[in-house]
Amino acid sequence: MEVTTTQYKNGDLITAQGRIDSSTAPQLAEKMDSITNEGRYKIVFDMTGVEYMSSAGLRVLISTQKTCKRYNRGELMLACVPERVFNALDLAGFVQLFSIYDDLVEAVANL
Numbered sequence: 162m163e164v165t166t167t168q169y170k171n172g173d174l175i176t177a178q179g180r181i182d183s184s185t186a187p188q189l190a191e192k193m194d195s196i197t198n199e200g201r202y203k204i205v206f207d208m209t210g211v212e213y214m215s216s217a218g219l220r221v222l223i224s225t226q227k228t229c230k231r232y233n234r235g236e237l238m239l240a241c242v243p244e245r246v247f248n249a250l251d252l253a254g255f256v257q258l259f260s261i262y263d264d265l266v267e268a269v270a271n272l
Contacts, residue, residue: 164192172203172235172272178210181218189218193225193237202228202235205268209241219253226258236260240268 162185167174173196181189196204204225208214222237229235238260242250250256262268 162188164189166192166196169269169272172205173201174205174207174269176207176210180213181211182213182215183217186217186221190221193221197225197228203272204229204235205238205240205272207240207265208243208246211243211246214246214249219249219255223255238262238268238271240265
């Protein structure tokens with residue numbers, strides 16, 4: 162899995178390529194934690210290139226969302242979620258916990 166981050170004036174964009182499973186989820190968590198540890202809580206996660214996400218990846222998303230939303234500081238928004246990953250989020254009951262955008266530009270505009 163490859164993870165890249167881009168910092169904007171109003172927030173951050175994280176882009177992942179590949180599979181997010183128990184062996185790669187810590188890498189994603191490390192990137193997200195580094196952003197929130199710097200006091201930035203508005204994050205867009207571009208999932209265009211995500212082929213698969215296990216429960217370990219879902220835990221990273223939930224943990225980051227909890228950190229971002231604590232004290233109404235910000236939010237983790239999901240963009241371009243593949244159907245397979247969306248179905249996993251829906252099955253777990255997590256869809257209502259995130260703002261999900263079909264368009265990356267629209268998601269970044271809402272930072």
